[in-house]
Amino acid sequence: MEQRSSTILSKPDWSFNRSVFKSVGYSDDDLNRPVIGIANSWNELVPGHANLRQVAEHVRKGIYRAGGAVAEFGVIAACDGTAQGHAGMHYILPSRDLIANDIEVMVEAHRLDGIVLLGSCDKIVPGMLMAAARLKIPAIFLPGGPMLGGVTFDGRKSDLTTMSEALGMLKSDKIDATSYEQLEELCGPTCGSCAFYGTANTMCCLAEALGMSLPGAALVPAVYADRLRLGEETGRAIVALVNSRISAEKIITYQSLENAIRVLMATGGSTNAVLHLSAVAAELDIAAATMMAAYDSLSRSTPQIAKVNPASRYDMEDFHRAGGIPRVLQEISSLLHEDCITVTGKTVGQNIETYRFKYPPDTNVITSLDKPFSKQKGLAILRGNLAPATAVTKPAAIAPEMHVFTGSARVFDCEEAAEAAILKGGIKAGDVVVIRYEGPKGGPGMREMYKAMKYLYGMGLAKKTALITDGRFSGTNNGCFVGHISPEAAEGGPLAVVRDGDRITIDIPGGNLQLHLSDQEISTRLELWHRPEPKFTRGYLGIYSKLASSAAEGAVIKL
Incomplete structure (x- = not known):
């Protein structure tokens, strides 16, 4: 079977294309090899991507040594951290679809034979995985690794x-x-994805659990020499996948998605992973309802066996040294589909059997199924009259005494208004902070309520208040919180008609988010409600706000 690239590079009919490649330095020898793309999201703005230029050089070395030719190109990557708390956050989730589309365009326009995806952070990783699922060519994801912890x-x-x-x-x-x-100087001592188990590191871990990264690739710190060695190994592996005709569609399946959900629950990962795995599943035409049912059912039978910041004082370097995702997979192997194929060309089970750990176990970070940190859900799906479709919360980051909380609503129609009220001392114990019109369409872009939660923590209110929203949260948030409320307020969901003083109950064990009003009262209020004007009518956000699906469907652009 001929390579994809050979269909546009064979002599003499395609000599024009060969001349285009030769004009940038390719040789006849290069053009006789499989052409492997490197989609590199390196830039100087994002700590998690600052080392990817160096990592890419080692990937290139591996590709050439294994018999491939390299075609590297750039991919956008925006920093969630820098974008927090201002208009820039509107662009972060929508950038995920741009990244997937960008990679699709480059791969298909140039008929690449395989692709190595280099990224690390929140929307870049799922965007790259979406592209891999869509393109159905051999693909490997390689992250840049987490940063080390600060003072x-x-x-x-x-x-x-x-x-x-x-x-x-x-x-x-x-x-x-x-x-x-002083803290400003000392809290981020190296490059790398943030040192906590937020969305960035969660998605890197889930890429490994999906079988789309080499074993152990998710958590080797950015500044470790092993990160560079993984680059070369990844380069060799992508050529082997191309030669073996193992495409991403054979690796990313419903069964491997279930494996990723198991790891998500077992490690107490970010709530945003629900959005992102659903978006990847949508590329395979797996229904959103099927994914939501999987989150719900698998969460009930997957104990939490890893505890990492923000659920504990241990950071990503500690998680790596404790054995990382290979150790987690080993401990929960009885719950996995071990016959799923991976980018090694071997199955999940075979990878578990042959993996060599470099450090001794640390049961403070990763324990076992028979001695879990918690038998409760790492993540939980809630429903109720305030979330008729679904809402998402993270019991692993919520104090047990806050798993059932009833309070009085304090309602804000945007993130900034809530943050200002918190910093001015306007929120008191017993309040449920409601931030609405921050969903996929209403935001648009489903901004993270990261700062609001951090401010409540700093003000000593993390265990005395709750926050609910149709927006999202950062994976580092803790306190009592519920996000992804669907339908969102901008679409006429019940969240749109909550008023100050209304009583709200969050019941995580019962899976319920309840507004203490009668159905008749909610219906009457909704009849008087008027849909707000869109915040953006031009540019990419204007497009996204019109076409974005609900959080329950992964917030993907839907035609």
């Missing part, structure tokens, strides 16, 4: 998000300005 602060190693917690402490006179300024 100890508030009883644990700090990370970049510690600054937001510290701002709440500064505003409430719990720390002084000097300590605050």
Whole structure:
């Protein structure tokens, strides 16, 4: 069977294309090899991507040594951290679809034989996985690795998000300005994806659980030499996949998605993974309802066996040294589809059997099925009259005493208004902060309520209040929170008619999000409700706000 690239590079009919390649330095020898793309999201703006130029050089080495030719191109990557709390966050989730589309265009326009996907952060990883599922060519995802933890602060190693917690402490006179300024210098000591188990590292871990990354690739820190060796190994592996005709569609299946969900639950990963795995599944025409049912059912039978910041004081380097995803897969192997094929060319089960751990086990970070940290769900799907479709929460990051909480609504129609109220001392114990019109369409872009939660933590209200939204949360958030409420307010969901003082109950064990109003009262309020004007009518956000599906469907662009 001929390579894809040979269909546009064979002599003499395609000599024009050969001349195009030769004009940028390719040789006849190169053009007789499988042409392997490297989709590299390196840039100087995102810490998780700052080392990808160096990693790419080692991937190139591996590809050439294995007999391939390299075609590297750039992919956009925006930083969730920098975008937090302002208009830039509107663009972050929508960028996921742009990334998938960008890679699709480059691969198909140039008939590449295989692709190595280099990325690390929140929307880049799922965007790349969406592209892999869509393109049905051999593909491997390789992250840049997490950063190391910072100076100890508030009883644990700090990370970049510690600054937001510290701002709440500064505003409430719990720390002084000097300590605050020193923390700015010391909380992010290296490049890499953030040192906590947020969405970025969650998605890198789930890519490995899907079988789309080499074993152990998710958690080797960005500054470790092993990260470069993984680059070369990945380069060799993609050529082997091309030669073996093992495409991404054979690796990303419903069964491998179930494996990823198991790992998500077992490790207490980010709530955003629900959006992203659903988006990947949509590329395979797997229904959103099927995925939601899988999250719900698998969460009930998957104990939490790993605890990492924000659920504990241990960071990503600790998670790596404890054995990372290979150790997690080993411990929950009885719950997995071990016959799923992976980018090694071997099955999940075979990878587990042959993996060589470099560090001893650490049961403070990763334990076992018979001695789990919790038998409760790492993530939970809620429903109720306030979330008729679904909502998502993360019990693993919520204090047990807050798993059932009833309070009075304090309603805000945007993120900024809520944050201002929190910092001014306008939220009190017993309040349920409601932030609406932040969903996929209404936001648009489903912004993260990261700062609001961090400010509540810093103000000492994390265990005394709750926050609910049709927006999202960062994987580093803790406290009592519920996001992804569907239908969203902008689509006429019940969240749109909540008023200050209404009573709301979050019942995680019962799987319920309840507004204490009669169905008749909710219906009457909705009849008087008027759909707000869209915030953006031009540019990409204008397109996204019109075409985005609900959070329950992965917030993908839907035609």
